[in-house]
Amino acid sequence: MRRNLLLFIGLNAVGATGCDFDTLAEAEDQLRRGPLREYEFALPVVQDTFVLGDVFDSLGVGIDTLPDGLLAVVPDTVSFALFIPVVIPAIVVDTVVTIAPLWQTVDSAMLNLGDFTDALASGTLNTALLGLNFSNTADAPIELVNFQIGVVPVVGGSLDSVAGQPAFVTDGGGTPILIDLVDPGDTVFALGRMQTGKVDSLPAASLVDVLIDRVLAGDTIALAVVGDIHVGDGTVVTVNAGDILDLSVVPIVGIDLTLVVGGAAITLPTLLESGLDLDPEIAADLTNNVLDSVGLVLVVDNGVAFGLQVETAFVGDSVTGDVFTAPGAVLDTMLVSAAAVDAIGRATAATRDTTGLVLDNANVTQTFGSFVTIGVRIRLLPPVGGRGRIHDSDNIRIAATARVWLHVGGGQ
Amino acid sequence: MSRVVLAAAIFALTGSSLTAQAVPEGSQASSVASGYRRPIQLRMDPFRHVLIPHWGFVISAGGFGGNNSLNVNDARALIQVSDDINSSNVLNAMNLVREGSGLEFDGAAQAGLYLGGPIAGVFSIGLSGMGRAYGFALIPEQAVGFLSSGNVANESFSLANTRAVTLTTAEAGAHATLRFGPLGSEDGVHATLGFGGRMIWPQYYVNVAADPASQVTVSGSNASANVTMNVLRSEDVALNTSLGSGFAADFLVRMEWPTSGLALEAMVANVGSVNLTGLTAEVMSVSVNTASLNEAKDSLDAAAFVDVATDQEATIKLPRIIRFTGSSWANRFLQIDISATLAVHDEFDTPTIVNLGTTWRFISWIPLHAGLEMSGREGLGFTLGIGVETRNILFRLYGGSLGGWVYQAKGGAARVELGVFF
Numbered sequence: 001m002r003r004n005l006l007l008f009i010g011l012n013a014v015g016a017t018g019c020d021f022d023t024l025a026e027a028e029d030q031l032r033r034g035p036l037r038e039y040e041f042a043l044p045v046v047q048d049t050f051v052l053g054d055v056f057d058s059l060g061v062g063i064d065t066l067p068d069g070l071l072a073v074v075p076d077t078v079s080f081a082l083f084i085p086v087v088i089p090a091i092v093v094d095t096v097v098t099i100a101p102l103w104q105t106v107d108s109a110m111l112n113l114g115d116f117t118d119a120l121a122s123g124t125l126n127t128a129l130l131g132l133n134f135s136n137t138a139d140a141p142i143e144l145v146n147f148q149i150g151v152v153p154v155v156g157g158s159l160d161s162v163a164g165q166p167a168f169v170t171d172g173g174g175t176p177i178l179i180d181l182v183d184p185g186d187t188v189f190a191l192g193r194m195q196t197g198k199v200d201s202l203p204a205a206s207l208v209d210v211l212i213d214r215v216l217a218g219d220t221i222a223l224a225v226v227g228d229i230h231v232g233d234g235t236v237v238t239v240n241a242g243d244i245l246d247l248s249v250v251p252i253v254g255i256d257l258t259l260v261v262g263g264a265a266i267t268l269p270t271l272l273e274s275g276l277d278l279d280p281e282i283a284a285d286l287t288n289n290v291l292d293s294v295g296l297v298l299v300v301d302n303g304v305a306f307g308l309q310v311e312t313a314f315v316g317d318s319v320t321g322d323v324f325t326a327p328g329a330v331l332d333t334m335l336v337s338a339a340a341v342d343a344i345g346r347a348t349a350a351t352r353d354t355t356g357l358v359l360d361n362a363n364v365t366q367t368f369g370s371f372v373t374i375g376v377r378i379r380l381l382p383p384v385g386g387r388g389r390i391h392d393s394d395n396i397r398i399a400a401t402a403r404v405w406l407h408v409g410g411g412q
Numbered sequence: 413m414s415r416v417v418l419a420a421a422i423f424a425l426t427g428s429s430l431t432a433q434a435v436p437e438g439s440q441a442s443s444v445a446s447g448y449r450r451p452i453q454l455r456m457d458p459f460r461h462v463l464i465p466h467w468g469f470v471i472s473a474g475g476f477g478g479n480n481s482l483n484v485n486d487a488r489a490l491i492q493v494s495d496d497i498n499s500s501n502v503l504n505a506m507n508l509v510r511e512g513s514g515l516e517f518d519g520a521a522q523a524g525l526y527l528g529g530p531i532a533g534v535f536s537i538g539l540s541g542m543g544r545a546y547g548f549a550l551i552p553e554q555a556v557g558f559l560s561s562g563n564v565a566n567e568s569f570s571l572a573n574t575r576a577v578t579l580t581t582a583e584a585g586a587h588a589t590l591r592f593g594p595l596g597s598e599d600g601v602h603a604t605l606g607f608g609g610r611m612i613w614p615q616y617y618v619n620v621a622a623d624p625a626s627q628v629t630v631s632g633s634n635a636s637a638n639v640t641m642n643v644l645r646s647e648d649v650a651l652n653t654s655l656g657s658g659f660a661a662d663f664l665v666r667m668e669w670p671t672s673g674l675a676l677e678a679m680v681a682n683v684g685s686v687n688l689t690g691l692t693a694e695v696m697s698v699s700v701n702t703a704s705l706n707e708a709k710d711s712l713d714a715a716a717f718v719d720v721a722t723d724q725e726a727t728i729k730l731p732r733i734i735r736f737t738g739s740s741w742a743n744r745f746l747q748i749d750i751s752a753t754l755a756v757h758d759e760f761d762t763p764t765i766v767n768l769g770t771t772w773r774f775i776s777w778i779p780l781h782a783g784l785e786m787s788g789r790e791g792l793g794f795t796l797g798i799g800v801e802t803r804n805i806l807f808r809l810y811g812g813s814l815g816g817w818v819y820q821a822k823g824g825a826a827r828v829e830l831g832v833f834f
Binding site (some may be wrong): 019020021024026027028030031032033034035037039040041042043044046047048100256281282286288289290399403404406408409411 | 485486488489490491492493498499500501503504505506507508549561562563564567574631633634635702703782807
């Protein structure tokens with residue numbers, strides 16, 4: 001009996017001395033003795049509504065909002081300076097003079113359309129305006145009679161001409177595309193002695209459309225102005241040799257496009273964003289011991305008249321060159337349907353699309369470094385009917401959720 | 413598990429009937445004084461010395477502590493990885509928390525001096541002075557669930573009932589017993605009534621508790637946290653009576669049949685409370701509701717405890733003990749004890765504990781103890797002990813491996829006593 005008791009104690013004697021396990025791995029294995037569990041976390045990444053008016057304001061290109069809320073791109077001003085073609089030494093004058101064509105070459109640097117360049121070039125503009133500013137330095141009232149503006153090719157440094165007249169670009173029916181430089185409803189534009197004037201918004205969609213198309217196609221073209229000047233009003237006037245009629249034209253390009261089926265690209269710059277910047281040991285621990293995969297679920301409520309084809313590529317760390325062709329790039333494509341639109345292409349009801357992306361261990365580690373290079377290619381897709389307008393209140397709501405699959409335990 | 417089977421086999425191999433029988437004259441069983449027959453408790457027992465049949469003093473110290481999930485090997489591993497802890501270690505450790513219970517810790521310790529002895533053979537009195545500490549911590553399963561089961565099935569995690577509390581006290585007690593019997597006949601029952609009380613002066617107190625409405629919600633679209641942690645604590649002082657006072661009462665009824673060797677006992681002890689004064693209240697609140705985890709993380713990082721009030725008062729109920737014990741001589745030298753201590757669900761939450769013990773007296777004054785303890789928190793554990801109980805000397809060394817054997821144990825207990833009798 002006593003032998004049995006001593007045997008009992010001996011069999012259960014504590015053999016180990018000291019507190020630590022022989023290796024850190026043994027200690028970690030001890031903690032892994034719990035039951036094998038695989039479970040999932042759903043974590044909010046971004047839940048935000050992007051209002052197009054606010055987004056476009058931050059794009060580094062001139063943006064304006066028209067009275068009906070349509071967003072418009074405003075490239076640089078094109079200026080003309082006309083020396084008034086008569087010199088009048090303080091006498092009574094009332095005369096009409098036909099001016100030689102005023103013209104100004106327009107190149108791509110003057111048409112800064114930012115990220116919308118390709119889209120505006122490939123689509124047909126439905127809304128575009130010209131803002132006009134005039135300045136008269138002479139002590140004589142001036143009326144602009146039959147002033148018109150159009151696009152004319154430049155050949156050999158001179159305006160292309162036909163029968164002595166500028167060869168204005170024509171529409172599909174052969175009619176020159178010309179815009180009257182006058183307040184809508186008026187026949188002349190009057191400027192008083194040493195006065196300024198303006199026309200705020202002169203409809204000019206066909207003119208601006210052909211201007212953009214020809215400039216971005218690499219053609220050498222100019223905006224040209226023709227017409228007559230009525231100088232004087234039967235009173236004493238003075239026009240000195242240096243007096244000028246200063247005219248500046250501001251194209252206002254409404255984002256009101258009719259796109260072809262294939263849509264139009266919007267070029268966005270490569271983004272270099274901060275990665276999770278995990279300690280390499282922590283990153284290795286996550287990927288080797290805990291993490292199974294990471295998924296990203298995007299729910300997009302698109303209240304914009306255009307659909308979107310969004311191609312993304314990201315690569316861990318800083319990358320020069322094309323991210324989409326960089327070694328190890330993680331690629332994904334998402335399609336977002338256009339919102340429902342009315343007869344003139346304005347969004348009336350948002351559409352919802354859901355897409356997901358699952359990153360395995362090898363891909364998710366791309367986000368563990370200090371930086372992540374992200375490339376985004378967006379293609380605007382036409383709505384039903386092809387015509388779409390983007391208003392400042394249009395918005396896209398994005399709800400992004402990360403789904404993280406982990407496993408613990410199951411050791412020993 | 414193999415050790416449990418081995419222990420049961422040894423009990424079987426020792427043979428002899430386990431039913432009570434007449435204690436033979438001249439046996440070790442017949443020479444053991446009544447006061448030494450009470451099974452040694454590794455947990456609180458205010459009457460452990462007052463029934464000793466000699467005048468003298470006893471210095472004793474003991475304590476126990478345990479939890480419901482992590483064993484000694486787990487603790488060793490956590491300590492070893494703590495310098496370089498990583499995500500997998502944290503998640504794996506949380507995965508060890510017992511499912512359905514959350515994470516519970518409890519413990520107590522005591523050290524002190526007893527002086528007393530019998531008067532006229534029927535009355536005993538004892539005086540004691542000691543220091544005592546209690547502790548309890550709970551992280552409910554709901555609070556742990558986020559890190560141990562994900563948030564797809566359940567997005568909200570309540571922190572209600574999350575708390576940790578500790579109380580240390582200085583105590584001065586007086587206990588007495590009255591013995592009656594034999595009642596009815598020469599072989600009749602001997603009854604012992606015990607009663608006493610302890611004056612208690614708190615030395616240190618801290619209570620950290622989550623507001624019952626505290627909750628964290630994380631879904632795929634939103635992260636919100638409304639968490640308030642309340643702290644009530646004393647200043648860090650020692651050996652003073654300025655923190656308040658309290659009183660605890662203890663009661664005992666014991667029935668013994670010396671001829672047959674059977675004994676039954678019921679004890680209600682530590683009934684009382686402590687009134688604390690001069691406490692400081694602190695609060696930490698975090699309230700965030702965001703669709704961005706980064707913003708939620710920043711809010712948590714910025715949270716800090718803020719003193720909100722001083723000179724606060726609180727009344728703490730002491731963890732009451734209700735214990736039933738039965739003992740019987742199985743043969744000439746083997747006493748078998750079984751005791752059940754009922755659970756307490758109060759500020760210091762204690763589980764139901766059942767002890768099954770054997771005391772072997774091959775020599776009557778050298779008790780050898782081996783037993784099992786089944787705790788509603790730690791699980792099945794083992795107790796061992798040895799003593800020397802002579803006319804002039806008392807020595808006891810007892811220990812317990814709670815919820816498992818040594819490195820598999822989820823807790824431990826130990827007790828040492830040294831007494832000198834005149």
